[in-house]
Amino acid sequence: MKRKGVRKSKWLVNTVLAIICVIWAVPTFGLLVSSFRPAADILSTGWWNIFPHKEWTTVAQIELPRDTDLRGPISVEGMTYSDVQLREGVERDGQLLVWENRRQRLINVQEKEWAWISSFTTQNYETVLGGKQYKITMPDGSVKTEQGSGMSQSFWNTIAVTIPATVIPIFIASFAAYAFAWLRFPGRRTLFVVIIALLVVPLQVALIPILRDYTSLGLNGTYFGIWLAHTAFGLPLITYFMYTSISQLPKDIFESAFMDGATNFTIFSRLILPLSVPALASISIFQFLWVWNDYLVSLIFLGSQPEVQVMSMKIANLVGSRGNDWQLLTAAAFVSMLMPLTVFFALQRYFVRGMLGGSVKG
Amino acid sequence: MNGDFKGKKVTMFGPFADADEVKFNESIKAFEEKTGIDIAYEGSKEFEATIAVRVNGGNAPDIADFPQPGLLKGFVKDGKVVDVKSFLSDEYLNKQYAQSWLDMGTMAGPNGDIMAGVWARSSVKSLVWYNKKAFEEAGYTIPKTWDELKKLSDQIAADGDPAWSIGIESGTATGWVATDWMEDIMLRTTTPENYDKWVNGELKFTDPIVKNAAEKMSEIWFNEDYVYGGRKSIATTSFGDAVKPVYENPPKAWLHRQAGFITSFFPEGLTPEDFDWFPLPAIDEQYGTPALISGDIYAMFNDRPEVRAVMEFFTTADSLKTWIQSGGVTAPMNGADPSWYANEAERKMADFLGTATTIRFDGSDLMPGSVGAGTFWKGMTDYVSGAADLDTALSEIQAGWK
Numbered sequence: 001m002k003r004k005g006v007r008k009s010k011w012l013v014n015t016v017l018a019i020i021c022v023i024w025a026v027p028t029f030g031l032l033v034s035s036f037r038p039a040a041d042i043l044s045t046g047w048w049n050i051f052p053h054k055e056w057t058t059v060a061q062i063e064l065p066r067d068t069d070l071r072g073p074i075s076v077e078g079m080t081y082s083d084v085q086l087r088e089g090v091e092r093d094g095q096l097l098v099w100e101n102r103r104q105r106l107i108n109v110q111e112k113e114w115a116w117i118s119s120f121t122t123q124n125y126e127t128v129l130g131g132k133q134y135k136i137t138m139p140d141g142s143v144k145t146e147q148g149s150g151m152s153q154s155f156w157n158t159i160a161v162t163i164p165a166t167v168i169p170i171f172i173a174s175f176a177a178y179a180f181a182w183l184r185f186p187g188r189r190t191l192f193v194v195i196i197a198l199l200v201v202p203l204q205v206a207l208i209p210i211l212r213d214y215t216s217l218g219l220n221g222t223y224f225g226i227w228l229a230h231t232a233f234g235l236p237l238i239t240y241f242m243y244t245s246i247s248q249l250p251k252d253i254f255e256s257a258f259m260d261g262a263t264n265f266t267i268f269s270r271l272i273l274p275l276s277v278p279a280l281a282s283i284s285i286f287q288f289l290w291v292w293n294d295y296l297v298s299l300i301f302l303g304s305q306p307e308v309q310v311m312s313m314k315i316a317n318l319v320g321s322r323g324n325d326w327q328l329l330t331a332a333a334f335v336s337m338l339m340p341l342t343v344f345f346a347l348q349r350y351f352v353r354g355m356l357g358g359s360v361k362g
Numbered sequence: 363m364n365g366d367f368k369g370k371k372v373t374m375f376g377p378f379a380d381a382d383e384v385k386f387n388e389s390i391k392a393f394e395e396k397t398g399i400d401i402a403y404e405g406s407k408e409f410e411a412t413i414a415v416r417v418n419g420g421n422a423p424d425i426a427d428f429p430q431p432g433l434l435k436g437f438v439k440d441g442k443v444v445d446v447k448s449f450l451s452d453e454y455l456n457k458q459y460a461q462s463w464l465d466m467g468t469m470a471g472p473n474g475d476i477m478a479g480v481w482a483r484s485s486v487k488s489l490v491w492y493n494k495k496a497f498e499e500a501g502y503t504i505p506k507t508w509d510e511l512k513k514l515s516d517q518i519a520a521d522g523d524p525a526w527s528i529g530i531e532s533g534t535a536t537g538w539v540a541t542d543w544m545e546d547i548m549l550r551t552t553t554p555e556n557y558d559k560w561v562n563g564e565l566k567f568t569d570p571i572v573k574n575a576a577e578k579m580s581e582i583w584f585n586e587d588y589v590y591g592g593r594k595s596i597a598t599t600s601f602g603d604a605v606k607p608v609y610e611n612p613p614k615a616w617l618h619r620q621a622g623f624i625t626s627f628f629p630e631g632l633t634p635e636d637f638d639w640f641p642l643p644a645i646d647e648q649y650g651t652p653a654l655i656s657g658d659i660y661a662m663f664n665d666r667p668e669v670r671a672v673m674e675f676f677t678t679a680d681s682l683k684t685w686i687q688s689g690g691v692t693a694p695m696n697g698a699d700p701s702w703y704a705n706e707a708e709r710k711m712a713d714f715l716g717t718a719t720t721i722r723f724d725g726s727d728l729m730p731g732s733v734g735a736g737t738f739w740k741g742m743t744d745y746v747s748g749a750a751d752l753d754t755a756l757s758e759i760q761a762g763w764k
Contacts, residue, residue, distance in 0.1 A: 040629075043603060070522060101612055102522030134384040137687035137704065139392075146384050211419030220421050300415060304406050316407045317379035323533070324602055324626050325380070 035330035036120045042327060050117045056089075056096050056110035064105035076107060124331035128318065132325075149306060151335060154314035158292065158339075160223055161302070161310055165230035165291045166284055169238050172231065174280070177242035178268050182254060192243075198236040206233075207300050214301065226302045230291050238283055245279035246272055281350030289340050311336050368398035370668040375416065376427025376658070377409035381626070382690075389685045393675050399668050417442055422663035425672065428479070429658050430727040431466065432734055437661070438469040438478045444662040445476035449670045450677070458677045458695050462721045467659060481694040482676045483685070484657035486711045487621040487724060488546050489639040491605065493613045497638075502616075508550075508645040512581065518616050519587040526582060527590040527607045527615035529599030530746060537739030539601050540579075540746055541726040542654065543619065547575040549652040550645040554720050561725040563733075567741075567760040568753075576745070576752055578645060583746065590615035597747040602627040609636065621656065622711050623690060634705035641714060652720035656727060657694050730763075737762030 033047040049055075062076060073080040076097060081090055086107065089098035096110040131148035138144050179185070180192050210229065211220070219225030249272070257267050273280075295312040304313045315332040319325050378386060383405045390401050404423070406412055410433060416422055417437060428434040437443050446467075447455070455464060459481065469478040500521070505511040515525035530539040548557055552571050559565040560572065586592045590607050591599065602624075607614035609629050618624070619642060628637065644651045660676050662669055675681050679697035686693060689704035692711050703709040715721065726734035741759035744750040750758060 043606075070520075103612065105522070132380070134381050135688065136385060136388045136684060137689075139683055139687070141687070146388070148380070148384060208415060208419045211415065211421055215420040299406065299408055299412060300419075303404055305402065305404050313406070317383075317405065319407070320380040320626075321378045321382045322602070322623060322626065 031330055031333060033117075034327075035124055035334055036122065037117070038119065038121050038123065039327035041117070041119060045117065047117075049115070052114055052116045054112045055115040056098075057113040057115060058100075058108045059095075059111050060109040061100060062097075062107045062109060064107065066105055068105050070102060124328055125335070128328055128331045128335055151311065151314065151332075153306065154309050154311045155339075157308055158310045158312075161226055161230075161298070162288060162291045164223070164227045165234075166287045168227055169231040169234040169287060170242075170280060170284060173235055173238035173242050173283075174246075174273070174276070175268070176235075176239045177246045178264075178272055180239070180243050181247035182267075183264070195236050195239055199240065203233045203297070211300060220301060221303050221305060221308060223302075223308065226298060229297055229301050230294070233297065234287050234290070238287060241283050241286075242276070242279060245276050249275055278350045281347045285344060285347050288343055292336075292340050366397060367668045367671060369400075370398065370666075371400045371402055372425065372666075372669050372672045373423045374401060374403045374425045374427065374660075375409065375413065375423035376403070376405055377407070377429055378427070379405040379407055385685045385688050385690070388688075389682060390675075393672075393681065397668075397671060399672060401672060417663065424664045424666070424669045425660050425662055427482070427658050427660050429656065430734075431469075431478075431659055431723065432728045432730060434478055434659060434661050435469050437663075438471050438476065441472040442663060443471070443476070443478055444665045445471070445478075446480055446662065446673065447477045448665075450477075450674060455677070458697070460696070460721075463694055466723050479659040479661035480673055480677045482658050482660045483682060483691045484655050484694040484715070485622045486692055486715055487542055487654040487656060488549075488642045488652070488714075489620065489622060489711070490642055491608060491618045491620060491624065491637060491639045492616060493608050494636055494638040496611075496613050497616065504640045505643050507643050507647075508578075511643050515582065515585075515588045515617075523614065523616060524590040525588050525616050527599075527604050527618050528583060528596050529601050529604030530596055530743065531598055531600045535735070535739060536597070537741075537743040537746075538726065539604075539620070540742035541734075541738050542621070542724065543579050543583075544572075544575055544742065545722075545725045546619075546642050546654045547578050547645065548572070548725070549654060549720065549722055550642070550649050551575050551578060553649070554652070554722060557722055557725070561728045563729070563763050567756045573752065573756060576756065580752075593746070593748070597743055622692060622708065625707075626690060634707065638707055639710070650719050652722060653715055653718035654724060655715065655721055656724040733759065733762035 030047040033050050034042050037047070064074065064076065068074060070083045073082060074086065075081075076086075079092065081097070083102075086097060086099050089096045089110075091097075094111065096108075098108050098110065100106040100108040129150050129152075131150040134146045134148060136144045136146055176195075180188060214220045214225055219228070253271060254267055257271060262270070293312065294310075295316065298310045298313060302308050302310065302313075304317065315329065315336060318328045318332055383403065386403060390403075393399070394401060409427075410430070413426055413428075413433070414436075422442065434443070455477070459467075463481050464477070467477055467479055467481060468475050470476075471478075502514060502517070505514050518525040528539070530537055532538060545557075548560060548571075551574055556565055556571060560567075560569075565571065582588050583596060584593050589596065601620070605618045605620060605624050605627050606629060608616060608618045609632060625637070641651050641653070660673065662673055677695055679693050679695050679699075682691060682693050682695075682698065683702060685691050686698060686702045686708075687704055689708060692708070692715055694715075698712065700709050700712060703712060726738050728734065729738065737759045741750070741755040744758065745752060745755035
């Protein structure tokens, strides 16, 4: 009875997982296909046409007399149709009759044939990586082509923001978590509750006050400023996460280490850190992804000056003032995904362990 | 002022990104070299959302570029903006700008009216674009009145094509194209004074005057023979794609009403001989053919000598020269040479702007955000898609004024 229940729930979990996977994977795949298509094609046909399918294809054309009245019945090779029918297309012995050009009274005769998308381009990626070209007419009338900046500058900017903004909070939070878990000091519980409470404070409420402080300190638009901001916003969650992991470690090893004369710092660096590698790795992924994908915090504290602009802002600006270059977003999305994917796959074996970390008491 | 300001930096913040940013930077290069001022422009797609945070956070840029004067009004009221008249004389401003621009730049501050900024670029909106070659080949003539416009639409329909291509989809801003039409028709069916009252909220959306304008618009929009794809496609067609059928060969639609910027959405490979525009014709003779415009006003948040110098530079046509030559912008200030414009279509826009008897700014950009960028967009979309009838839609829009 119990076994059956387990099997049933496993089946249910797998189905739910499969559905979630499909919901995420299908649009992503569609985006990938679109990123390799010319913009005009994306507008006219859907990405799913990449799979072979039957499609109405024009095999012949019929030209009616120019003076045919479109408001009355229209006779086409012995049969009469109405204008509405010909707009929508009418079937006749497996063939479809549809207007090609009403003005020229031209009708397409179409048959179902196998078709699939075959025109691909890497233009979107070239533009995203290499930068756009702009034509500027100079005062003397000559035309100068200006090469816009590509992704590389903002890529390195993002690295410069993300790595410290991941390392610093995890470093601080690990110390804090050790203290909360294993040191006895007055106000420990109160402080810990305050940190937990900070988890629910939305960071948006802090934007203007912090911006004011940054203005008086001259930190706006600097890397140091945004490291601090990301550190502060990330600390509560990371501290809590590290606390759950570190507090689960067996007490005995600390006691014996302490007996042998180890200081708190030795215990932390020689015992805690090695034992918490899975937890450290998985929270690193979280924080890294959060900072990498962040738009709001960089928008407010870093701004979009080219020297400091991060990738998410660069990508948002790629579409142009009026959204005229929307097709570039498809390619840009995949370019910006590469780094997080690399980090994820490099650390994924820790990721699973970290998620399970602390769930089973041993 | 040669090299007087060597090493000084002026920060600017505004919404133009990408190609516009490159054109802007090119247009200020000569000035920077001459004076030694470094103008650091920062463009963000989130300008509207970010500027309030920056100003309230004490991190205001020296100069901000507002495409929506309605947004600037709030900052002026709070006393955050430096009065341009504190360093530029009336005489000078009158020389640089036509009176209607100066009127539009005057806003109420805490201690009375101030000149809130300088107009640095503009775009004409009342344009009906067409495919020049095909239009001439088909033997159509440019309509001078609303009736002629409808006759032309009928003629095109009889020839087998829909006359108009209309699309109002624009992501979260869906509906703004419809508000532009409404404003254009309002200017053509009522007095400029009523238009101003309407923009200020004194004339209600539920008023018969506004309703009449919406009905005029529906004469074209809801005629299934006139619109490419029919009424149902209007709300789902992106504004940028809507112009494309006009420039297909052969054209699938023949007319498209949109501001001058739409040239950046034209299919690649068009030459200036392929396209042209005519002003949206007069509906009632007594109101003529007014020009609906939009533009960018540069407002100053920090008063330093180098910022003053940059602001003064933006009042001169020279500050726009390379931009005008590269296309996509019309000069609001006097002194731009007609020969600068990249093609005939743009030269005509400047000409239209210079000769129009009535010039009014895009109303939805002047109304408070809750209406101009809120219920007005949404109400028009509901009306066009058929989700609401006209009376419901208009009272829905009016509700945004509270």
